[in-house]
Amino acid sequence: MEQGTGCRLLLLLLLLWGAGCRPSCAGQLSDYTTVIQVTNGGPWGDWAWPDMCPDGYFTNGFSLKVEPSQGVPGDDTALNGVRLHCTRGNAELNTHVVESQSGRWGAWSEPLWCPGGTFLVAFSLRVEKSMTLGDNTAANNVRFRCSDGTELEGPGHSWGVFGDWSDSCPKGVCGLQTKVERPRGLRDDTALNDLRLFCCRN
Structure with missing residues (x-):
């Protein structure tokens, strides 16, 4: 193994360990080679566990968990969760959903x-x-x-602005990790703040 690759995998292992990784996820390091992320994520919350597609699957769909506008003086959390739909062959028959952690508010959209x-x-x-x-x-x-250049926009809210695109995964995305703020009682809630995706190795 090249020195750069070994260092990258060690760094990823430490990242997942510090994020409260579930016991099984450290063994999934071999399922991806690169983490892609954006620079404009929210500042609140903690990174949850990664969730990965099974071997031989790749993601070609997604759905979002979104809380409707709460009006005034309600507490809006907007985007609460992201699900990736991993498929192999016929998507209708061979679909596996990966989620990581999600906030408690809102409902899931159609993929x-x-x-x-x-x-x-x-x-x-x-x-x-x-x-x-x-x-x-x-x-x-x-x-x-x-991978064909098509852009899909989720059914979230229009508050804020879209940041720059992440880097691209040459062989597709095969997992995700979310940064979520836990419920704060009567104080201001934000739920999902940031997202990381993992690139497939094969």
Whole structure:
């Protein structure tokens, strides 16, 4: 193994360990080679466990958990969760869903799919900047890019702006990890703040 590759895998192992990784996920390091992320994620919460597609599967669809607008003076959390739909062959018969941690509010949308046999390779996150006064929401929506260049935008909210696209996975995305703020009682909640994706090795 080249020295750079070994260092990268060691760094990833430490990253997952520090994120409260489930006991089984350290063994899944061999399932991906690269982590892709964006630079505009929200500042609150903690990184949860990674969740990976089974061997031989790749992601070609996603769905979002979104809380509807709560109006005034409600507490909006907007985007609460992301699910990736891993497929092998016939997507209707061989689909596996990976999720990581999600917030408690909202409902799951219907999946959006890449066309044909294409797959997810990159993402962009819509985030509202933190406010000293006001209702913070952090991440509000996600766009994904498919391997044929198609862009899919989730049914999230329009608060904030989309940041730059992440790097692309040459062989597709095969897992995710979320950064989620836990419920804060009567204080301002933001739920999902940030997202990382893992690139497939094979």
